Amino acid sequence: MSNVRARVRLPRSARAGDVVQVRTLINHPMETGNRRDADGNVVPRRIINRFTCEYDGEVVLDCDLGISVAANPFMEFDVKVDKSADFVFTWHDDDGSVYTETQSFEVS
Amino acid sequence: MLTRRSTLALGLGAAAVTLIPLKASAGLSEVDKAIADFTGGASFTDEGVTVIAPEIAENGENVPVEVDAPGAVAIMLLAPGNPTPRVIDARFGPASGATRLSSRVRLGETQEVTAFAKMSDGSFKRGKTEVRVTIGGCGG
Numbered sequence: 035m036s037n038v039r040a041r042v043r044l045p046r047s048a049r050a051g052d053v054v055q056v057r058t059l060i061n062h063p064m065e066t067g068n069r070r071d072a073d074g075n076v077v078p079r080r081i082i083n084r085f086t087c088e089y090d091g092e093v094v095l096d097c098d099l100g101i102s103v104a105a106n107p108f109m110e111f112d113v114k115v116d117k118s119a120d121f122v123f124t125w126h127d128d129d130g131s132v133y134t135e136t137q138s139f140e141v142s
Numbered sequence: 143m144l145t146r147r148s149t150l151a152l153g154l155g156a157a158a159v160t161l162i163p164l165k166a167s168a169g170l171s172e173v174d175k176a177i178a179d180f181t182g183g184a185s186f187t188d189e190g191v192t193v194i195a196p197e198i199a200e201n202g203e204n205v206p207v208e209v210d211a212p213g214a215v216a217i218m219l220l221a222p223g224n225p226t227p228r229v230i231d232a233r234f235g236p237a238s239g240a241t242r243l244s245s246r247v248r249l250g251e252t253q254e255v256t257a258f259a260k261m262s263d264g265s266f267k268r269g270k271t272e273v274r275v276t277i278g279g280c281g282g
Contacts, residue, residue, distance in 0.1 A: 053239030053240060054239070066226075066248075068225065089237050090237070092235055092236065092237050093233075093235040093237075094234070094235045094237045094238050095232060095233070095234055095235065095238060095243070096232070096233045096235070097230055097231065097232040097233070097243075098230070098231040098232075099229075099230055100226055100228045100229050100230065101226050101248075102221050102224050102226055102227070102228070102229040102247055102248045102249075103229060103230060103245065103246070103247055103248070104203060104204045104205070104245075104246040104247055104248050104279070105203070105204070106246075107245065107246075108244075108245055108246045109243065109244070109245055110208075110243070110244035110245070111238065111242060111243050111244070112238060112239035112240045112242055113237055113238060113239050114237055114238070114239040115237075116237075
């Protein structure tokens with residue numbers, strides 16, 4: 035869906051071996067499937083069910099998310115960066131979409 | 143009009159209805175199932191996992207929760223008071239700096255937000271903290 039926007043925040047710089055804080059946010063309603071609209075019809079479940087982060091091709095974090103995750107899923111975690119490489123983030127939607135964000139990161 | 147066949151069907155239906163609640167109460171709760179699934183039935187200790195969340199959440203729709211589990215390879219976050227208690231299952235790769243995950247969750251009612259951690263040596267640990275919820279976040 036085009037209205038889904040992923041945002042990633044990384045520190046501006048780091049040295050090799052540093053542990054950096056990564057913050058991600060994606061615009062998403064995280065419909066639980068338990069909610070009814072104004073006409074009393076059940077709003078079908080549609081959530082981000084999986085989130086992953088890779089650094090330099092290696093999995094850093096792989097999460098399965100349930101319907102108890104708040105709307106606009108936010109994730110903050112730490113990554114040890116040994117060399118300059120790409121961060122690749124993916125968000126998997128119930129509707130089959132996969133949103134990907136890639137950011138290159140420089141270490142000195 | 144009640145025929146013999148329809149009476150029989152009614153009886154079967156009633157039997158089925160009475161069986162369902164029995165079956166549900168005899169089985170494990172969603173929380174127990176999630177714990178068994180994560181730990182494989184192994185025992186756990188109540189140390190080494192910290193769950194950080196506000197003591198009082200005015201709005202259960204969006205409650206910040208942080209799980210800190212040094213040395214863990216996987217974390218399961220549970221909201222035992224929610225209809226669907228399993229919130230997040232996280233697996234950490236070798237490049238994860240510290241085994242820490244911070245997110246925002248929905249809490250339907252006041253409850254003990256609980257995290258289980260699988261350590262690199264295969265043991266399991268648990269941590270929890272109570273969050274008092276003023277307005278639940280699972281409203282329909």
